[in-house]
Amino acid sequence: MSKKLVKSTSNSIFSGVCGGLGKYFNIDPTAVRLGFVLSLFFSFGTTAVAYVLMAFIMPKDDTYFY
16 A cells, blocks of 8 residues: 555644644654744745645545545
8 A cells, every 4th residue: 555645634733734744754743743833933934835735735634545
C-alpha cells in the first residue's frame, strides 16, 4: 500500500494539515504544529500562505478507502 499525503480528520485542530503531515512522515503531529508556529515568527508570512494552500489542496483522509 502506498502512502498518501492527506489531511487528518481524527487528529486535527484547525484543518488537519499538521496531523496529516505527522502521519505521512511518521512523527508526532504536535511537533509539526510546533514547527509551524515557530516558523510563523521567522518566515514573514510564507508559512501562513503555505498552510492555507495545503488546507485547500490536500484531500481529507476519508476520501481514500484503505
